[in-house]
Amino acid sequence: MYFIDATNFERFLKKLSAQGELFVPVRNAESGKLRLERVENFPLPENLALDGYRTVEPLKTFAQLLRCPVAGYPSTEGDEMPDEKTFPATVIVGARGCDLAALALVDKVETEGEFTDPFYKIRRERMILIGADCGECGASCFCNLLGGKPWPEKGCDISIAKIQGGYLAEAASERGEKLVKESRDLFAETRDAQVKMRDDARGAVVRKLEEQNRSFPKVDAKLTEIVRAALQDEAWDDISARCVECGACTNICPTCYCFLLYDQRADGSHFQRIFTWDSCQVTGYARMAGMLNPRPRLTDRVKHRYYHKYDYLVQSHGAVFCTGCGRCIDTCSAGIDMREALRTIQKTAKAAKV
């Protein structure tokens, strides 16, 4: 572990920016929320924020673009992928624990098994990730309920924690080690007091998370069993009653990966195939020709989102696809809170047993 002061950290990022488009979290003065901003010129923006908690946008937006062409046809290149170098390389600073964990989950879907999405894989491999400790938690944060920590446990190249005067930094991958080595002169040895500072800060955030989420159920194997058994439960009708079917929760979710392909005319006799995010919450998502729809009711669609995350993907990919980032809670204009929904299901399950 190393200590790097703010000046040297800026120098380090400047060096890293030669490897790809550099994004750093900045704080919006009005809302206090963080978002990722592209840094094209130094110095770093004054509102750089490596304290605070996760940004508004999830990391998936860098690997699975909201909308992009994936094929032009007919083409003389046929089905050969474009050169990897035509894809942007990115350096993303300040990835939080929940988002790194979420990206690892999407990786499973996109790059494991029989098929790999080469567009995702290439963008993903060209991402350098600098993780960061959360300096606080938001009211909607609930990583602790999923066994997560408010700091990067894995999935990044270098992990940093903001402390007085600079950052504690740790290489977290082979690539990270190489990057630190190449700029070794910028990094100093750490003192025990600095590590203690970080650990105290971590402890404080964990306590706050536990405090604010103490009335909600922990997401463990038992809870996923309860959810599985509650498939026909009428409680879902209440949970979905307020939903306005806007799809914001799926768009902002760091683990939602669903998409749709559609074709459009490019010019004359050439066509483009476009990849775009899609939401299982909207009516047309699973509707087939002849207006057949396996989930015609809103309740079925809201329920589907929970089942996909807390049951289906546990069965198919061995993991709950939620890391407790709380974005869906912040974004929901109807005020639906995933934690409350899970508590409701847990309670009705208990009531049913009595």
Place this chain on the structure above:
Amino acid sequence: MKNPYYPIETVVEDVIVETPTIKTFVLAPSRPIKFKAGQFMQLTVPGYGEAPFTPSSSPSVAEKMEITILRTGKITDALHALKPGAEVGLRGPFGKGYPMEKLEGKEALVVGGGVGLAPLRSLIYALLENPKKYKRVSIKYGARSPEELCFKRQYDGWSKAAPNVDFTNTIDVPAAGWTGRVGLVTTLLDGLDIDLDNSIAVSCGPEIMLKFVTLKLLEVGYKPPQIYLSMNRKMSCGMGKCGRCNVGHYYLCVDGPDMCYDKIKHVPNVFG
């Protein structure tokens, strides 16, 4: 690296009118496409987009592929307007296909409804290529009306293919000039003379038909693990990534589209 979203250039060599609503497209892809019976393709109509279809031709032929399509929506409207020589695109094959190994040595009961006979024809070609591998092949088919019977010209050939192959069909409601059976396809499952313990049933057709065929098969004594159904869901990527074709935790595009009923029987509204 290959781009899995790119449609392989394909020429429509011929268009066969099967019924007033169903056409078979004889396709010549720019490179051979090997598939197993029951696997599906994403067929592109340039500018309109893609839709999933299971080939109706023999899986032993990779140079050409036939796809039999009911006109029922935006893309199939565009398809039905195509003439020989038209250019389309193909991606695939996707999915697992029919449980061919499980059918070996068994009495195969093939139950089709309407255009559902299209994917099953691919299976029938595969079964009849070597009928001795199966104890019996019994094909039951139902359509709405005599005009809507698909692949009429082949029924005789199937019946006579081998001593252990039989074909029976029916139409839903009486029609002038029709002397054959009348009644839903499920009526063909009444009084089955089949070795139940030694049989596998495979069915394809509209969802409502799959539901009643399943109920009937259970009633006559089939167990859920013996029933395979060609399930329908909207599909886009074909690779288990876009998310929409789920039945419970399965994605039909990689785990199906033919699903063993035992695996999906607990899913609410499994038949829509």
